[in-house]
Amino acid sequence: MNPPLLSVRRLSIQYSVRQSGLFGRTRQLQAVDDVSFDLMPGETLGIVGETGCGKSSLGKGVLQLVRPSAGQVLWQGRDLCQLSPQQLKPFRKDLQIIFQDPLSSLNPRMTVGEIVGEPLELHAPELDTSGRERAVDAMLERVGLRAEMKRRYPNEFSGGQCQRISIARAMIMQPRVIVCDEPVSALDVSIQAQICNLLRELQRDTGVALLFISHDLSIVRYMSHRVMIMYLGRVMETAPREHFFGAARHPYSRALISAVPQPDPDQPTAGPVITLDGDLPSPLDPPSGCVFRTRCPHAIPLCAGQPPALESFGQDHEAACHRARELQ
Amino acid sequence: MAPPVLAVSGLNVRFHTNDGVLTAVNDLSFELGEGECLGIVGESGSGKSQTFMAALGLLADNGEAGGSVRFRGQEILNAPRKVLDGIRGNRISMIFQDALSALTPTMRIGNQMTELLARHRRLGRNEARARAIEALEGVRIPDAAARFSSYPFELSGGMRQRAMIALATLCGPEVIIADEPTTALDVTVQSQVLRLLDGLRQRTRTSIVLITHDLAVVAGLCSRVMIMYGGRVVETGPVREIFRNPRHPYTQALLRSMPSMTTDPGTDLPAIPGQPPDLENLPPGCPFADRCEHVFERCLEQMPSLVPVGDRHSKACHLEPGP
Amino acid sequence: MSAAKAPPLGSGPLGRAARGEVSQSQWQQAWRRFRRNRAAMGSIWLLCLIALLSIFVPMFWPHEIEDTYWESILIGPTLENWHWFGTDANGRDLFVRTWYGGRISLTIGVMTTAVALLIGVTYGAVAGFFGGRLDGFMMRFVDVLYSLPLLFFIIILVTVFGRNIYLVFLAIGAVEWLTMSRIVRGQTLAIKTREYVESAVAIGLSRPVILRRYIIPNVLGPVIVYVTLLIPTNIVIESYLSFLGLGVQEPLTSWGLLISQGAGQLDSAPWLIAFPATLLALTMFCFNFIGDGLRDALDPRDR
Structure with a gap:
């Protein structure tokens, strides 16, 4: 390479x-x-x-x-x-x-x-x-x-x-x-x-x-060719385009993809919209552990304790989520 | 059919600038029905915002408007201030793109709301306060009682936009004009705000005009769309018709040129060549003529008028029977 | 488009290039708009006339400013003997003295403003652009100077160096640059965050070049407007210095000095104050109209 x-x-x-x-x-x-x-x-x-x-x-x-x-x-x-x-x-x-x-x-x-x-x-x-x-x-x-x-x-x-x-x-x-x-x-x-x-x-x-x-x-x-998703200063997921749009691993990536409006009145979005509650936390005061946990629909106590590291999910594909594997 | 809530006919808006006369809106006519959600789509300079600025008497000092705008049968275009004051913010309210500059920065959110209620509804202090907090809860602002005494700059972008929607709906308006309400917001917040507007319309039968440059936003919310270009309506029809079977070359080209989640990234986008029209120097013919792939001689000389091409579907194009 | 009463979109640029009209820089466009402002253009012509008369009348008039005519003391305006504006208590011709005074007043106005402009723009732009500790230090120095009363400062200068006209230039200019530097610094701070300055850093331009090519040309708009307001201010400051006896010295004269001398004989010889005061007022008006016109022309949206 x-x-x-x-x-x-x-x-x-x-x-x-x-x-x-x-x-x-x-x-x-x-x-x-x-x-x-x-x-x-x-x-x-x-x-x-x-x-x-x-x-x-x-x-x-x-x-x-x-x-x-x-x-x-x-x-x-x-x-x-x-x-x-x-x-x-x-x-x-x-x-x-x-x-x-x-x-x-x-x-x-x-x-x-x-x-x-x-x-x-x-x-x-x-x-x-x-x-x-x-x-x-x-x-x-x-x-x-x-x-x-x-x-x-x-x-x-x-x-x-x-x-x-x-x-x-x-x-x-x-x-x-x-x-x-x-x-x-x-x-x-x-x-x-x-x-x-x-x-x-x-x-x-x-x-x-x-x-x-x-x-x-x-x-x-x-x-x-490749996509990197950021949230409050951290990388949530990196993946080649096809992988990302086909099989995003991070809950935040999925929410973003689902929220993209489509110019098609019968199917205004690409799938069921994953609604994120609330707003972005203040970057001056980011949440402990995983920064996304306050808006994540899948957050568990572990997420508040420990920031997840980027884990590999195949070639060039990495996501930072404690539950990425089990949620698949 | 029930009489329209808002009927605009032959509206013209012009601005006198240092460099000459600028035509922002040209011979515009449309009707807005009760409980209807009308999408107005256009690029900057297409006249989509100035139409409603003119209707509500909010044009800049160098602007002038002609034609007719009837609200429930009453002429409001260039109406005296007193008449408009009874309508604006009360029976017709507006939501702007930039909530931070549309809300008064030195007043608490709650005070801006109670002031409006005191003026239009003559409510007492406690009653107004209760109504305002109820409205803030209605737009799902958490901890509404606390937010009541916040200043606009203390809220996040999405929260401010929701506060503005609460303010706009406070007096139970019959028409809400939302001018690019989600453009300044992030995608994840955008869908929250759109859903809020839609829920509101279904609950209260309020008519909504959604002004936007983004066709995709219209697709999710509106039942009817009007496409504007160079101060004129080029196509109007039911939203499904416009997306499935666009008849005007501009609409077709616009739909093709937008990347979507299904575009093949391997091929180039079919972009529309050229630049948006120069409003100070509009051609005598169709404003889209110099960027149109189907242009022929007549397009350059004569402005096509809006003709029906289907059920409630019209286009302004000389091309017959249509591309 | 977000706020109510927004100015209309596209009031200008779209497609002028495409239309093939003559290309114009922002300065040229501003000048075109300025020319359409009748009050401002009229003021320019009037000001030119006053300036030309101030230059040429003392050269060609039959009387000199020091000439005293014992036989005609304190006579009113008359066509006789070329005493058009009358004479003063020393029998000097007021017509030539008034225009000579104009010469001095206008020179002081322009020169002091030039001093203020030069120091103020450089100082403010450097402080704003380099920022940080240097900015803090430079602006605290300005604050200290601000707290000194102008009059106090000038009295010290005059007592130390004696009275002369150059000292007046220096003294007024040295005080007036403070405001100028604050204006320029504020503008610089605003322009520094513009993306074109970042793009200049990104291509690797050095900071002095960025300051000269990107910052200063873009702060000049508000500075020019301020200059047209500073010139009359400085003329007035000179007037009151002269009024207090700290400014221009006899037999030289200025509008301020003439007015102060005339003020004592307002009842018996009103012409002594009438002519210089009228000219001073006219000049003030002209500069203010020009300043307004320039403000409108340079920033057409800010009306």
Whole structure:
């Protein structure tokens, strides 16, 4: 088997949160807790979870946009967590990111050409102005925009076009990994498919690996080769797509799958909906033991006592649940 | 047939912006029956929200509305404030996407509810309080008496959305307009909220208008759907008909382009090419023409009108007998 | 779309690019909107006129500001002998003195604001962008300076360094940059969390470049609005410094000084105060209209 392109080992990310009130203490919010995974070349790993599950923090932690508090991000034999911002610079061209909000991820005071060409200025100083222009033109055409659009400003474009510009900026250095942080959730339905297709096409052509962060399982199913489910900063289940959608082991994964609405009036969901009671607990105050137990329909006393470890259920398939075997 | 609760005919909404006149809603007509759940589906800028903003006199200052909106036979479009104040929040109430900005941040949930009851129902303090707590329990907010004195920011997203539903249903409205009520919520909470709305409709015969960009949300809840594009209705019909037998090219393309749990991930999604229409510069013909795979000359010149194609099913498309 | 009375969607960008109209940056669009604001455009023209007169009248007028005419002391406005605005108690021509005063007042307004702008934007942007302990330290320093009364500060400066006009520039500018730096810091904190700044970090840009290319251009909008309000404020501050005898010294003059001299003879010679006061007020109005116009033009949703 090929060696992984990127390995994340026991990564944790903490934020300091000042509580309100006169004598509010500073508390630690554990956004990502002990997460490990490998990313293969040309692969898409879908990271799924609800608001506040730490999926965005994880993506930013991998790129060192947020500094992890513990763990390793191994890239070409180096641990990125140990590198200074200066030392990270040469690695930046291989690891890129696309954000959710298409308009706010583009600097409104720069033209599209400047936005897309900026990485070249930094990482390919050997290119002269005309060489850079040609590269920008080619990239814009590649993402489905016209080259003459480079003289315009982001506010003149629709959401879908802005997202194409972001993709062009991320792709121009031919990175090996792109973190896609909810890249289509802010777009109109009719545009989402365009952007999904574009990302898949670029992956086919360049072999770029994607970390596809999303809350939408039907899009993740379409985009990813493997799926990782997160809840309150922890990994609940990791599995290849077919296994996951066919035979998810974790009760939370099953609830998520069952809740996906289907565009079919006779069968509005893929099966009987597993209703989860209540809301997400506060990440400042996560439940003891298994973090999911407060909403789990199958919780037993053991779940409150001891956090379940990830257990293997066949190739590449792992789930963290004490009862995963007996519930099958 | 019983007379409709809400009848909209020939509604137009325009905004005067710095860059010219923007047409948000164009010649819109529909009726909402008693106890009916009507889904209005469209992308941003399709005019789906502005329709009801106009109907309830909530347009931004640079907006103007023309046509007619009758609520139980009474004209309410551009009605005096006094008339609208008696209707809004009382007989017609709204649920918004973002509960945090729709609830007053500096007032306790309970006070917002009792204030509404005091205004529309002239209830005393204790009675209003009891009614409010009852409503909070009705939307299955745990420990409702304690939540009564919470501020909106102290509640989680799903809880806030339920509190807003409680607020919206407090005066026993005849119509609830839910504008993207579940878009900001997580999937697991989304189904809770949708089920709550459905239970409410069955119990109280309240008519519900569900405005959304997500066809899948409509599928579970509504009996009839109206698909909007570029400020116009392009297709309307019973929900099953629309999903099983869509007749307008936009509806067909939209349904095809949505990934679902049955899409084959091995093939590319049949995406709709192009960009959403420019509302400041709508073409004289069909707004979908430049993205339509069946477009022909007449589409560019003349706006097709809504014609019946089946039982309560109509479409606005020149293509005959239909794709 | 979530809240009631939301502004309409799509008021602008959609498809303008597709329509093939001339491409415009946000600055150009703002300028286009600004030009449609009649009060603001009128104010600009009026302000230009006042500035031009202030520059050229003292150059070409038959009287100089120091010329004293013993035969015509305290005469009212007259066309005779070019004393259009009359003369003061020393027999000096008020027309030339008023425009000369305008020259000094406007220069002080612009120069002090430039000082405040330069220090305030750099200081605020650095504090906001780098954050953490540096931010805390820099902003506490601002707090300390804030607590010093302006007048006290200026009296110390004047007693130590003596009176001169450059000291006035420095003193006012040194006090007014505090507010500017707070505004800029607040804006920077807001912009720092925007995703385009994160994307700049992600491609590996260094922090000074991000500050220059991403932060400062995006904080300029509110800063420009504040500048148009700061210029008249500084003119007024100079006026009251002059009123107290701490500002511009005779025979130089400014609107503030002229007003303070005229105030003593309000009953006997009202023209002494009428002309400079009217011009000062007009200038204030103009700057305020321009500030309003700019605010609307730069952020059309915030009306």
